[in-house]
Amino acid sequence: MSQGINPNEKKEQLRQKASQERINHQKIPTVIDAYRHYIEAKSELKPNTVAIYDRDMNLYLKDWHHLKITEITMQMVVGKHAEISQTNKSHANITLKLFSAIYNYHRKRLTNNNQPLITEFSPVQILYQNDLFNKLKPRKNYINSEQQADWVSAIVQTQWRGNEKANEYGYLNQDFLLTFVLTGLRRTEVEQLAWANIDLKYGTLKIINPKNGEDLLLPLGETLLHIFKQRNKYSNGSKYVFPATNNQNHIKDRRHVRHKITETTGIAFTFHDLRRTFTSIANRCGIGMYTIKALINHSYQDDSDITADYTQIDAKDLRDAMQKIENHILSDDMKNIIFNREYLTDKSTRMYR
Structure with a gap:
């Protein structure tokens, strides 16, 4: 008091500060709520x-769900990354990068009186700073040139149940x-192929907003165009080129088809291997890299490649390449x-397995 300081005012200031900190803390979401908002x-x-993110959040971060995002420490991040890496190195990277994205989204969004509620950087920065993310080798499997004839022959000549029926499930x-x-x-692009995006007159198919966000218009070779025309002829009003058994949705998870061909040929493959x-075939045929990238809808606009800015791929070049x-x-x-x-x-025709 003799120094002009009112202890009651100081106590009130501390009380208000503590009260504001409690309010601010309440506004900070838990990990699961932050994920849902994100x-x-x-x-x-x-x-x-989203399905992958849902899986990782519920499988790997379930013990974090009830915690505030600001309660996750660098030590917890390092431990969690190491834990997930024991079973899946790829998803260890994906999961912690997802958490970092969630954290940074809310760090930029949450304010009170124009002041940020979260001032600390994402704890995942420790993985970036110390180069702790798993080094993953890109997969390089494919059907090589010596296997391709046997592989195609097995596909074309294998009989499945209802194989030759004159309906939407034939072949x-x-x-x-x-x-x-x-x-x-x-x-997913093949599974979801819809007749609305296939032009049988001009022999093209369109993929709307694929992985890189740019629509792909792809010309069809003569055999694939014939296949699609036959499928359309017997489509029975189906919306999709490859309909599910209810004829309303598209097919999903045809791994048993892969397994059947692998069993027949001894050639193991995934859909992405194809x-x-x-x-690989395009490269073997001498098709230029810019054309190949256009066919698979990969961006070739690289700041270090000035030539790419001047390269235009003609529709005829794409069709010839296909x-x-x-x-x-x-x-x-x-x-x-x-x-x-x-x-x-x-209807009495023998059914194949």
Whole structure:
């Protein structure tokens, strides 16, 4: 008091400060709430991406759900990354980068009286600063040139249940697998192919907003165009090129089809291996790198590559390239089998497995 200081005022200031800190703390979301707000805000995320995030949040970060995002420490981040890495190195990276994105989103968004509620940087920075993220080798598997003839032959000649029926399911498995290697599309893109995005008159298919956000218009080789015309002829009003058994949705998870061909040929492969097979064949056919990137919708605009700014890929170049790839992967014998398929309407026709 003798120094002009009112102890009651000081106590009130401390009380107000403590009260404000409690209010601020309450405004900071828990990990699970922060994640939900983040997903709601990021409407551009694709359903498959959200599904992966949901899985990782519930599988790997469930013990963090009830904690405030600011309660996650660098030590916890390092420990969690190491823990997940024991079972899945790729998802260890994905999960902690996801948490960092969630944290940074709320760090920029949350304020009180124009003052940020979160001032500390994401604790995941310790992984970046110390180069602790797992080093993952890119997968390089594909159907090599010595295997391709046997692989295609097995696909074209394998019989499945209802294989030759004159309906939307006729030759579905063969056509599904061939579409991968004749287009270089991703699994979900092939599964979700819709007739609305296929132009049978001009022989093109369109993929709307694929992984890089830019629509892809892809010309079709003559055999694939024939396949699609036949599928359309017997589509029975289906919205999708490859419909599910209810004819309302598209097919999903056809791993048993892959396994059948692997069992027949001894050639193990994934659906993404067929995308690499497509690009490998394109390279073997002498197709230019800019054209290959255009076919698989990869950006070739690189600041260090001035030539890319002047390179325009003509539609005819793309169509010629697609035909070269098709001619390389499909022999005349295989084409003849495809062009001369039988479609049976008799309900008593023997069903194949």
